[in-house]
Amino acid sequence: MSPRRSYDQYCSAARALDLVGDRWTLLIVRELLAGPRRYTDLHADLPGVSTDVLASRLKDMERDGLTTRRRLPPPGAAYVYELTGRGRELLPVLQALGAWGSSALGERRATDAVRAHWFALPLLRGLDGCAAGLVEVGLEEGRFHVWVGAEDGPVYGEGAAPESPDVRLSIDAATCGALGRGELSLRDAVRQRRVEVEGDGALAKELREG
Structure with a gap:
């Protein structure tokens, strides 16, 4: 060492x-x-x-x-x-760094690697202030899930949610890029029907109502 x-x-x-x-x-x-x-x-x-x-x-x-x-x-x-x-x-440190760097993200380059779960932290920023719950997210690159309001334990995970999620979100590549670059808020994307919301719980209702 x-x-x-x-x-x-x-x-x-x-x-x-x-x-x-x-x-x-x-x-x-x-x-x-x-x-x-x-x-x-x-x-x-x-x-x-x-x-x-x-x-x-x-x-x-x-x-x-x-x-x-x-x-x-x-x-x-x-x-x-x-x-x-x-x-x-260090979670809020990474969140602040990601928010600061969003304007430098630009369009994805041919040499850029990508993993679906790399969008978990930007998505959590978009869900800040929402009701706590488990969210499953489907992107073109794959699926991941996040725990909104989690105070300990994992913040997110790869693949489908380990139990029935409170809400499922489906996001296309263009919308995902706009959200990651800070050009579009999650609530605006839902209002514009660029994000599909499935679920009947408090968190799903909150997202639909904006």
């Missing part, structure tokens, strides 16, 4: 960057907001990161109290990485 580099500045922003300022660290946090992940799953959903760098970042994050590693019981018997409470406190 390499020694931690530091800016050696008595400033909270500098101290924060000592911990999370290295390349890939915050994107690892993004992936672990989905709950425990195996190393192979993390590597698959972080295209472009080398195995050496990923292993080094995970060790640094464990040392700094942002993540823990544990072995799953049989028949899994694999190691998984997960965020500590301290690591999960």
Whole structure:
């Protein structure tokens, strides 16, 4: 494990960057907001990161109290990485960073990788202030689900919801891009019928009524 580099500045922003300022660290946090992940799953959903760098970042994050590693019981018997409470406190940091960067997103480039669940955090920003609930989202790239108002545990997950969701949203590629770039709010997209809402619960009703 390499020694931690530091800016050696008595400033909270500098101290924060000592911990999370290295390349890939915050994107690892993004992936672990989905709950425990195996190393192979993390590597698959972080295209472009080398195995050496990923292993080094995970060790640094464990040392700094942002993540823990544990072995799953049989028949899994694999190691998984997960965020500590301290690591999960980075959710609003990632949300603020994503909102700030939305105007720089632009149109998707031919070289850009994409995963459906990368839209989970922008969607949660669009659902801020809504009733708590489980939302399943269908995009052209795949499905994911998010827990609105979750105070602990996973923030989102890949694939279909693990139980009956409070609402299902279907979003086409053009609308998804506009939402991600901040050109369109989720409520406006629902009002314009660019997002299909299925469900009868409080959250579905709130989205339909805007």
